[in-house]
Amino acid sequence: MIEVENLTKTYGSYNALKGINFRVEKGEILGFLGPNGAGKTTTMRILTCFFPATSGKATVAGYDVFENSLEVKKRIGYLPENVPLYKDMEITDYLTFVGRIKGVSAKDIKTKVSKVMGDCGITHMAGKLIGELSKGYRQRVGLAQALINDPEVLILDEPTIGLDPKQIIEIRQLIKNLAGRHTVILSTHILPEVSMTCQRVVIINEGRVIAVDTPHNLTNQIQKAARIFFKIEGPAVNVVKELNKVKGVKMIEKKETSNGVTDYIVELEKGNENRKVLPELIIKNGWGLHEMRSVEMSLEDIFIKLVTEEKGVKT
Amino acid sequence: MRNFYLIFKKELKSYFYSPIAYAVMTIFLIITGYFFYNIFATFSTLSFQAQMNPTLAKQYNLLNISESVVRPLFGNVSVIMLLLMPLLTMRLFSEEKRSGTIELLLTYPVRDIEVVLGKFAACLAIFSIMLVFTLLYPFLIKIYGQPELGPIITGYIGLFFMGAAFIAFGIFASTLTENQVVAAVLSFGVLLFFWMAGYSISFVSSSLVSVLSYIALTQHLESFAKGVIDSGDIIYYLNFTMLCIFLSLRALESKKWRG
Missing domain, CATH: 3.30.70.1340 (MTH889-like domain)
Structure with missing residues (x-):
C-alpha cells in the first residue's frame, strides 16, 4: 500500500532524512517510533504530499506522491501533530467543508459527518466553535476530519498526545478498529501504545531506520x-x-x-x-x-x- | 470548480465569523458617508451662493453635480479603499501559515489555484457588498438633483476593477509572510507607491513619463469616473490582478522547494 524507497530530505545543510526505506501492507497498522527530530514528521509530510522529498521515491496506493499528488491526496487522511484547525468555525461546518473538499457528495455529507462525529465521540459538541474546545476534543475533531471520507490510508502524527487516559483508550480502540479496512501509519513516543495498536514498528533515529519488526519481537530481541x-x-x-x-x-x-x-x-x-x-x-x-x-x-x-x-x- | 466554490463559501463565512468584515465595512461606510456629506454640503452651499451671484453661476463645471459631487466621491472612496483593503486581505494566507492550517489545506485534494482563486473571490465578494452599500450616495444625489447615470455606472465599474487589483496584491503579500501585520504593511506600502507613481511625472525624463503614468493606479480610475470605459484601463487592472495571482501561486509553490 505504501512504499518508501531511499527517501532523503535536506533542509538547507541539515539532512533530516538520510535514505529511509519501509513498506506498509494493505490493512496494516504501522507504528513510527523515534525521538524528537528523528524525521517522523518529515516522512509523514512527504507521504501526504505537503512537500516533496529531496531524493528517493514514495508511493501510496500505487501513485507516486510527487507525480500523482492529487490522486494520493484523495486517498489519505492526515492528522498533523499540533492539530491545526480553523478555530473560528463550528465543528459541523468544518467537517462538512473538509468532507466536501475530499470528495464526499452533497447527498452523503450529512450522514458521513454524523457518523464520524459519533465514532470520535464529539456528537454532543456539534454546535461549538473549534476554538472553544479543549485539547482532547480538538484532537478528536482532527481525527474526525482525517476519517471523514473513509480514506484508504491514514497518517496520524501522535494521535493520542494531550488526551486523558479514558480518551486515549477510546482513540486507540478506534484506531484498532480501522485495521483491515484502512492502512494506518501512526507516530508515537509511547511503547505500550505501539504494542497495543500496531502490528509492526519502524524505529527511526537521526533520519535513518534502525529497526523494523513486530513490537513483541523487538522487545524480546533487545531485552x-x-x-x-x-x-x-x-x-x-x-x-x-x-x-x-x-x-x-x-x-x-x-x-x-x-x-x-x-x-x-x-x-x-x-x-x-x-x-x-x-x-x-x-x-x-x-x-x-x-x-x-x-x-x-x-x-x-x-x-x-x-x-x-x-x-x-x-x- | 467545486473546490473553488467550497473554498469561496468557507472564506466568505469566516469573514463573518470573525468581526473583520463588520469592522472594515462599518468604518468604510462611516468614512465614505462623511466624505459624501461634506462634498454634497459644499455643493449645495455653492449652489445657494450662485443664485445670488451670476458670475459664479456661469462657471459651468462648478455647478455640474456629476463633476463636483460624483467624481470627487469616487476619488475619495478609492483612497479609503487603499487604507482598508490590506486589512481584508492580510489574514488570507498569513493566518493559515501561522496557525498551521495550511498544512491540512494543502494535503486535501485541491489545486493551489483553486485555493487562491477561492480566497480571492471571497474577498472580492466582501468588497462588492461594501460597494453596494455605497450606492446609497448616488441614490441620494438622484433624489435631490439630476446627475448623469453614465459616469456613476462606469465609476463603479472602475472601483470594482481597482478593488480586484488591490485584493490580488494583498493576497500575494499574504502568501509571503506568516505575520499579518507585515502582510498589511507590505500591501499598503506597495499600493501606495503605485498610487503616487504619477506624482513624479514632472521631474523625470520623458521616457519614464509614459511608464510612470501608465503604472499609476489613479490615472486609470480617472477615466472611469469621467464616464469613459477605456479597454486600456480595464486591461491594466486585469493584468495587475492576474500578475499578482500568478505570483501568489508561485509563492505558495516555492515553499515546497525551499530547503
Whole structure:
C-alpha cells in the first residue's frame, strides 16, 4: 500500500532524512517510533504530499506522491501533530467543508459527518466553535476530519498526545478498529501504545531506520535479560550479598530506601530465570517482601539500547 | 470548480465569523458617508451662493453635480479603499501559515489555484457588498438633483476593477509572510507607491513619463469616473490582478522547494 524507497530530505545543510526505506501492507497498522527530530514528521509530510522529498521515491496506493499528488491526496487522511484547525468555525461546518473538499457528495455529507462525529465521540459538541474546545476534543475533531471520507490510508502524527487516559483508550480502540479496512501509519513516543495498536514498528533515529519488526519481537530481541523489581524490608547490605549468590542473577541495582524498606532491580540472565528461588530466599532470611513485579523495558530503554548499539557499530 | 466554490463559501463565512468584515465595512461606510456629506454640503452651499451671484453661476463645471459631487466621491472612496483593503486581505494566507492550517489545506485534494482563486473571490465578494452599500450616495444625489447615470455606472465599474487589483496584491503579500501585520504593511506600502507613481511625472525624463503614468493606479480610475470605459484601463487592472495571482501561486509553490 505504501512504499518508501531511499527517501532523503535536506533542509538547507541539515539532512533530516538520510535514505529511509519501509513498506506498509494493505490493512496494516504501522507504528513510527523515534525521538524528537528523528524525521517522523518529515516522512509523514512527504507521504501526504505537503512537500516533496529531496531524493528517493514514495508511493501510496500505487501513485507516486510527487507525480500523482492529487490522486494520493484523495486517498489519505492526515492528522498533523499540533492539530491545526480553523478555530473560528463550528465543528459541523468544518467537517462538512473538509468532507466536501475530499470528495464526499452533497447527498452523503450529512450522514458521513454524523457518523464520524459519533465514532470520535464529539456528537454532543456539534454546535461549538473549534476554538472553544479543549485539547482532547480538538484532537478528536482532527481525527474526525482525517476519517471523514473513509480514506484508504491514514497518517496520524501522535494521535493520542494531550488526551486523558479514558480518551486515549477510546482513540486507540478506534484506531484498532480501522485495521483491515484502512492502512494506518501512526507516530508515537509511547511503547505500550505501539504494542497495543500496531502490528509492526519502524524505529527511526537521526533520519535513518534502525529497526523494523513486530513490537513483541523487538522487545524480546533487545531485552537480553529479565528485570524484576523488589521492595524488601531488611538490611540492604545483607540483601544484596545474599541475592548475588543466587544462580542466574546478573546484576542488582539498589534504589532508594524509606522506613527501612529498600527498592531493588534484579537482572536475571535470559533462559536462567530462577524467579521462584528469589522470594523463597527473602522469606527464609526473615526479611519482609513488600512487592515483586517484572519490569518491562520501556521505549526509552530500547531506544537508548538501539542507538548506542548503532553508535558502537560505527565507531 | 467545486473546490473553488467550497473554498469561496468557507472564506466568505469566516469573514463573518470573525468581526473583520463588520469592522472594515462599518468604518468604510462611516468614512465614505462623511466624505459624501461634506462634498454634497459644499455643493449645495455653492449652489445657494450662485443664485445670488451670476458670475459664479456661469462657471459651468462648478455647478455640474456629476463633476463636483460624483467624481470627487469616487476619488475619495478609492483612497479609503487603499487604507482598508490590506486589512481584508492580510489574514488570507498569513493566518493559515501561522496557525498551521495550511498544512491540512494543502494535503486535501485541491489545486493551489483553486485555493487562491477561492480566497480571492471571497474577498472580492466582501468588497462588492461594501460597494453596494455605497450606492446609497448616488441614490441620494438622484433624489435631490439630476446627475448623469453614465459616469456613476462606469465609476463603479472602475472601483470594482481597482478593488480586484488591490485584493490580488494583498493576497500575494499574504502568501509571503506568516505575520499579518507585515502582510498589511507590505500591501499598503506597495499600493501606495503605485498610487503616487504619477506624482513624479514632472521631474523625470520623458521616457519614464509614459511608464510612470501608465503604472499609476489613479490615472486609470480617472477615466472611469469621467464616464469613459477605456479597454486600456480595464486591461491594466486585469493584468495587475492576474500578475499578482500568478505570483501568489508561485509563492505558495516555492515553499515546497525551499530547503
